[in-house]
Structure formats: C-alpha cells, structure tokens
Amino acid sequence: MATRGSVETSLAELAARVRRRANGQHGRFVLGIAGPPGAGKSTLARGIRDELNLAAGRRLAEIAPMDGFHLAGERLRADGNLERKGEPDTFDVTGYVDALREVRYTPPGQPVPWPTYSRELHEPVPAGVVFEEQTIVVTEGNYLLLDDPGHPGWSAVRPLLDETWYLDVPELVIEQRLIRRHIRGGRTPAAAKIKVAHSDMRNARLVEATRPFADLIIKKAGRGYRID
Numbered sequence: 001m002a003t004r005g006s007v008e009t010s011l012a013e014l015a016a017r018v019r020r021r022a023n024g025q026h027g028r029f030v031l032g033i034a035g036p037p038g039a040g041k042s043t044l045a046r047g048i049r050d051e052l053n054l055a056a057g058r059r060l061a062e063i064a065p066m067d068g069f070h071l072a073g074e075r076l077r078a079d080g081n082l083e084r085k086g087e088p089d090t091f092d093v094t095g096y097v098d099a100l101r102e103v104r105y106t107p108p109g110q111p112v113p114w115p116t117y118s119r120e121l122h123e124p125v126p127a128g129v130v131f132e133e134q135t136i137v138v139t140e141g142n143y144l145l146l147d148d149p150g151h152p153g154w155s156a157v158r159p160l161l162d163e164t165w166y167l168d169v170p171e172l173v174i175e176q177r178l179i180r181r182h183i184r185g186g187r188t189p190a191a192a193k194i195k196v197a198h199s200d201m202r203n204a205r206l207v208e209a210t211r212p213f214a215d216l217i218i219k220k221a222g223r224g225y226r227i228d
C-alpha cells in the first residue's frame with residue numbers, strides 16, 4: 001500500500017518516464033541512478049535499460065556504470081589504499097566525468113567505449129560496453145550527487161545528467177546484502193562483516209547525505225517501486 005505523499009510505480013512506468021523525457025532531446029539523454037552501495041542501482045539500471053529496449057524494439061538504451069572507473073587494484077595497492085577501495089577518492093573521477101561528456105556529446109552511431117567492472121576479477125574492464133546507436137545512457141553509482149570540497153571532482157558529474165534518481169533502501173537491508181556480496185566475492189564471513197561495518201556503511205552514509213539533491217527518490221515497494 002502506498003504511504004501518504006508517495007505513489008506506487010513499476011519498472012515499465014519508470015522506463016516510460018525516461019522515454020518521454022528523452023524524446024526530442026538533442027544528443028543523448030543521460031539518466032543518473034545514485035544511491036548507497038547495495039541499494040539495487042545496477043539491478044534497477046538493467047531493468048530500465050531492458051524495458052526501454054523491449055518497448056522500442058531496438059537498442060535505445062545502454063548502461064554506463066560509474067564502477068568502471070574504480071582505480072586498478074595494482075594502483076590502490078601501491079598507494080596503500082586497497083583496503084579503502086570504494087571510497088570516493090579510489091575512483092578515477094576525472095576519467096568518469098570526461099567519459100560522461102564524451103558519451104553525451106558524441107553523435108549516436110559513432111562508437112564510444114565505456115569501461116565496466118568485473119566482480120569476479122575485482123577490476124575494471126576497459127571497453128566492457130560500447131555505445132553505438134543508443135540515445136539513452138543510464139549511468140549508475142554511489143557518488144553521482146556528491147558535491148562537497150572534501151571530495152573534489154565529483155561535483156562535475158551532476159551538470160552532465162539530465163535527470164537523477166536516488167534509490168533509497170533501509171540501512172539494515174543494505175548491510176545484509178553487502179555482507180552476502182563480499183562472501184560471494186571470496187571474503188570470509190568475519191572479513192565481510194568488518195569491510196561492511198568499517199568501510200561500506202561509512203560510504204553509505206556519505207551517499208545518504210546526497211539524497212535531497214535527487215530529482216526523484218525511489219523506494220522498493222513489494223514487487224514494484226514507490227516514488228516519494
């Protein structure tokens with residue numbers, strides 16, 4: 001049941017909203033999905049892309065993950081930052097902003113490669129995806145709305161997004177999902193809990209502070225979503 005001041009919606013409705021907004025825009029339309037780690041951003045981004053492509057019957061949308069700009073493990077290790085992986089300064093934010101600008105302003109049809117992130121290798125994959133005829137870009141990640149001098153570079157992201165959603169999920173749910181993800185990724189349950197408590201949840205709180213800057217706040221509701 002919808003709570004007061006919120007509206008239930010579905011993946012199909014959310015995708016239709018993107019299509020309406022993107023219609024008639026010159027150049028590519030860039031949708032941002034922000035939210036804490038484990039909120040379900042990658043899952044929502046895949047859902048939106050697949051809905052858009054299915055409804056259009058062609059490759060209308062593709063995902064441009066912020067996670068593709070994780071600094072390489074070797075670099076993080078050399079700088080003594082491997083344990084801090086996932087914090088705002090462990091990403092190549094300049095590379096991300098440059099790539100957003102390029103994908104946004106390159107005429108569709110001309111290939112633009114975009115790096116993805118491998119959860120098996122724990123490393124970015126150069127040109128993991130290539131934008132071609134797609135005119136809608138779904139970029140998703142933790143720090144899309146970060147805007148403070150303590151985290152330089154990130155404030156250049158927002159002006160390159162046409163609309164930004166914040167995916168809001170209770171901390172307890174996030175904690176449990178992240179522990180499971182780290183165990184799947186090879187950590188022991190004890191090490192997973194330490195990583196989540198000391199690193200991921202700190203990042204999650206940093207991201208939560210950016211929620212008011214989103215155009216739309218989306219929550220999971222039963223089988224669908226709810227807009228506040």
Ligand SMILES: Nc1ncnc2c1ncn2[C@@H]1O[C@H](COP(=O)(O)OP(=O)(O)O)[C@@H](O)[C@H]1O
Pocket residue numbers: 035036037038039040041042043044177220
């Ligand atoms: N709407 C949802 N309902 C239930 N589980 C979900 C939902 N969205 C994501 N998940 C699960 O939560 C975990 C994290 O999702 P993911 O999309 O990888 O999050 P993020 O990209 O924000 O870190 C995954 O195991 C995924 O299957």
Ligand SMILES: [Mg+2]
Pocket residue numbers: 041042043067
């Ligand atoms: Mg993700």
